[in-house]
Amino acid sequence: MSDIEIKDNPDIKSELQTPPEPGYSEWRKDENTLYNDGLPEEEKDWFCDARPQKARKSVQVIENFLNWARSQSLWILAFGTGCGAIELRPLVTSRYDISRLGMQPRPTPRQANLIMIGGYVSIKTLKRIVRSYEQMQGPKFVVAVCSCAINGGMYWDSYNTVKRIDEYIPVDVYVTGCMPRPEAVLAGFNKLKELIKAGKAEGQNLYIERFDWYKENQKKVIKDWNMPDYNW
Amino acid sequence: METLYKELKQYFDVDEFSVQKASLAFLRVPKSQLVSLLTHMKDIRGYTHLVMVTCVDYLEQDSFLLTYLLHNYSTHCDLGIQVSISRQNPVMDGIHHLWEQGRVYQRELFEMFGIDFPGSPDVHEPMILEGWQGPPPMRRDFDTKAYSEATYSHRPRDHKEPEEYMKQQLYPED
Numbered sequence: 001m002s003d004i005e006i007k008d009n010p011d012i013k014s015e016l017q018t019p020p021e022p023g024y025s026e027w028r029k030d031e032n033t034l035y036n037d038g039l040p041e042e043e044k045d046w047f048c049d050a051r052p053q054k055a056r057k058s059v060q061v062i063e064n065f066l067n068w069a070r071s072q073s074l075w076i077l078a079f080g081t082g083c084g085a086i087e088l089r090p091l092v093t094s095r096y097d098i099s100r101l102g103m104q105p106r107p108t109p110r111q112a113n114l115i116m117i118g119g120y121v122s123i124k125t126l127k128r129i130v131r132s133y134e135q136m137q138g139p140k141f142v143v144a145v146c147s148c149a150i151n152g153g154m155y156w157d158s159y160n161t162v163k164r165i166d167e168y169i170p171v172d173v174y175v176t177g178c179m180p181r182p183e184a185v186l187a188g189f190n191k192l193k194e195l196i197k198a199g200k201a202e203g204q205n206l207y208i209e210r211f212d213w214y215k216e217n218q219k220k221v222i223k224d225w226n227m228p229d230y231n232w
Numbered sequence: 233m234e235t236l237y238k239e240l241k242q243y244f245d246v247d248e249f250s251v252q253k254a255s256l257a258f259l260r261v262p263k264s265q266l267v268s269l270l271t272h273m274k275d276i277r278g279y280t281h282l283v284m285v286t287c288v289d290y291l292e293q294d295s296f297l298l299t300y301l302l303h304n305y306s307t308h309c310d311l312g313i314q315v316s317i318s319r320q321n322p323v324m325d326g327i328h329h330l331w332e333q334g335r336v337y338q339r340e341l342f343e344m345f346g347i348d349f350p351g352s353p354d355v356h357e358p359m360i361l362e363g364w365q366g367p368p369p370m371r372r373d374f375d376t377k378a379y380s381e382a383t384y385s386h387r388p389r390d391h392k393e394p395e396e397y398m399k400q401q402l403y404p405e406d
Contacts, residue, residue, distance in 0.1 A: 123361070124360065152384075156386070157376055159383075160369070162384055163384045221383065222362075223363030
């Protein structure tokens with residue numbers, strides 16, 4: 001019965017027959033929107049296409065206080081890509097106990113502000129890393145552990161491992177070693193805290209500032225780019 | 233294992249039998265008889281467990297050597313069944329109807345060596361190498377170093393000789 005009513009009602013009929021809107025990518029192009037070229041046309045409406053903006057800074061005194069507060073609550077997204085992820089277990093347990101530094105591991109990117117890359121990064125993983133990093137709440141920081149994340153390490157001639165993670169996401173602190181001891185990772189975290197307190201851990205703003213460069217590098221190696229340009 | 237080989241010899245053209253140890257042996261079978269031999273081993277001989285399917289690229293002989301490793305739970309014996317296929321036309325019959333997990337190995341072999349298994353589910357879907365556009369990377373004529381240098385940017389190396397460097401660090405006045 002209801003089907004017949006819709007068909008007979010001229011208003012609804014005319015509404016159904018309106019031509020579809022012009023292609024999404026045609027009318028949403030300006031400097032503050034992203035193209036999202038990797039997505040199919042029907043999925044472009046599902047994702048936000050706004051370009052990320054740099055964080056605004058307040059008065060220096062307040063900023064110092066905020067930086068101190070940020071350095072005291074680093075919540076880790078442990079992206080265990082390689083053997084370096086093993087080192088997070090002794091760090092969390094009672095012997096090294098990073099809870100006393102205000103740090104704790106979190107299960108999702110939305111709850112974390114420090115992503116820890118734990119080893120070599122393959123192309124498939126890089127896609128997930130970029131996605132996780134962009135989904136994290138700002139201000140966010142990156143610590144790359146192990147020599148594989150720095151220069152490829154033993155995968156220096158591998159066909160599927162990126163050699164420099166800092167060309168794809170901004171890295172604040174590197175921890176060398178294959179693998180580094182928990183003390184070394186702890187020293188890296190302390191170094192990151194110093195950088196944050198000094199206001200020098202500006203990786204997020206750097207990422208937004210050089211956004212096109214980072215995206216170009218990412219898309220050069222991730223051939224099947226099927227996600228939005230920025231994962232809000 | 234020798235008695236098993238003699239019994240199999242009556243039904244199949246198996247050869248190049250080699251015993252590695254008391255519970256491990258390998259034999260070679262022609263490509264056309266592989267699936268029937270595997271079915272025979274699984275249904276009659278009790279080799280019910282497919283341990284792995286792996287491949288070796290013999291570039292000089294222009295062939296791939298596939299090894300199907302089977303395990304017998306009652307005798308605790310392993311038998312590797314090897315089949316050599318042409319490198320020019322790498323197509324092989326699937327074994328996913330015998331062991332369901334065989335399709336994972338077949339996907340991997342297609343991705344890494346380019347060996348096609350017609351009819352195997354999802355065999356052409358990317359498994360590990362998402363968006364891979366180059367040649368199959370585990371083939372020996374694929375130059376992984378050249379590909380890596382062409383595709384990725386390498387960090388320039390700041391090389392210091394360890395001995396000299398530590399001397400300067402520890403004893404700068406010498």
